[in-house]
Amino acid sequence: MGIFKELGLREIINASGKMTALGASAVEEQVGLALKEASQDYVDIDELMEYTGKVIAKVTGAEDGCPTCGASAGIAISTAAVIAGTKLSLIERIPDTEGLKNEVIVQKGHLVNFGASIGQMIRIGGGKVVEVGQANKVEKDHIEQAINDHTAALLYVKSHHTVQKGMQSITAMMEVAHKHGLPFIIDAAAEEDFQKYIKMGADIVIYSGGKALEGPTSGFICGKKELMEACRKQYKGVGRPMKIGKEGMAGLITALKLIENKSSKPEKQIERMTNLCNKLGKLQGLTCSIKQDEAGREIYRAQIHINEDITGISAEELLHKLEAGNPAIYLRHHYVNVGILSVDPRPLLEGQEDIIADKIIDILQGGNK
Template sequence: MITYEDIGVTPVINASGMMTRLGGASLSPAVASAMAHAGAAYVDMDVLKQRAGAMIAKWAGAESAWVTCGAGAGIAIMTAACVAGTDPRRIERLPNADWQPREIVVQSGHLINFGAPIAQMIRLGGGEPRPVGWANATPAELFAASLDDHVAAVLFVQSHHCVQKGMLPLADVIRLAHGRGIPVLVDAAAETDLRSYIEAGADLVTYSGGKAFGGPTSGIICGKESLVAACRAQEQGIARAMKVGKETIMGLLTALSTYVARSPTELLAPLTRVAEELLAGLKELPYTRAYIERDEAGRPIVRLVMQLDEVRLGFTAAALVDWLARTTPPVMVRTHRVNLGIIAFDPRPLRPPDVPVVIRLVREAYASLRSGGAQS
């Protein structure tokens, strides 16, 4: 076996979250075993994907489902399904769609970059993004007026990256779009609820399998049977470059089977314990407010937040982030509000032995930075 150390890669303590740049989720022994077992056999991939889709659809409360390599791919494939359908001539021409309808309406506050631009994922599927509204507001009247004959679908992005204030909620988006016979696609990449968007009436939803659900790097598309069939048809086109292997499919099914068997309370309780342990170890740091905060996008996630008084401390939150990233072992924290002097610690990827190490290294960072020294 070749290890990370063998090739000069240093494992890090991940207190940032289920981040693609840090490898997504860490795999449980059950998931890793399922992947190893699957990798030792040959199967008919079409049959495997159909059976896996049927299982996922049942868990999601959807008519149908399909597995792909990630939620970013899911956006491109969902777009392609709405732009090209199952027409092999159009599928072959993507992403160069020269027909209508091909426009994908997106609220301006949802046109984020999640590591790559949402707009680029739409274009990969042959769609043309049509932003509606502004970064801080989308009036319902303006949204409704944008739903013309050139629109193939509406994309709703559910993400902590998105602007929350002033955006039309999903229920209004579905009502207005369905009133014009236009399907609604949901990007729920890092979301935790496998059923709510289908229950709300979304036509297609894509999730990351390798984030909240604890699976390997993968993606799920679930929704209406006719549209999922169009997603499957894209494997003769752009989705061929987004295929997923047998090992990944079986690892994802194993992770999902465990995930759906647990209640929201069971999922939240261990996170709360880790956040409270972090708070107990860091709350006495000077000129720093430490507190536990619920997820800004409404997911059942808690995090330990530290708000630094940078002037009185004599160093910035960005300097603390840099110190922690360059120590041994490196500690990666959540930096979405670092420009405001705020960092956060996500308990989901932390293993029990990691917590005292994080507390110790943060304390060492404060001592070093306040004295003007460098990290060890």
């Protein structure tokens, strides 16, 4: 019996992805052991933080790194770092940055809500958000012409939440930043490639430790050495209430050291989701197909389209019935308004796709009406 079941909480089947609302990832045994052992011992936190930074650097190919309690904290800390640097008098002013270079340029289609607001994370770090272009179209000139003497950095958000068309590319935006001698930050929270953006030339890259990495609740920043030193310094200021503890760093280090043996196993994902689709394909009014992640990651989900006129139940109603059960089944529901639900195979335990298919069949055949 798991700890949450012992507490009387419902069992969860997570088919929605590495979602913060469901606890992000279930860690491997070695990571769990590191969390346990770290919680029962003592360490110099500054030394541990510097060591963690070195591990981050080795894995990402960056000059240095900084651990955080999450990717959202990484946005706030990175923003504060490019504004205040390592100067304590400025660090202690954050988020009051009046008169400083504090403007952070973001494409309009990237100012999304990921569970909270990207813009708010920037403001927490003392940044003034400068959104450029339109929600479905940004020209390079929009970015170029927004730069002035108050610009602190340019931020690119790499996420399935953002608008995927009409935005300027990472390369185009980075060229503008470097042309003007400005730091280029990428929020790559859920990305699986931990070296790609450093190789491209980004100055700061932010990742979640609890998503693709499958580590504990944590995050990490990697990039230029002087900027990482500035990031760590923010723990004397705005970073203090979002600090990561010894357990989180120990678990993060362990997960990072295990990364070489990880694989997204796309063939296995496709096999499992094909089996799910074959079971669901027998139902009238329901079609199921395999779709790659909209942001281009090596994730292959089953996309289920519900024709309400035939099934007599909408995608939203089906979703609620699945979530109300015990076990509660959570599907990916970004397109529920157009009758589409998706199953993400990555967080599923062995055989759980069959439980999901059986429950959907039961509901649509009237067993849970």
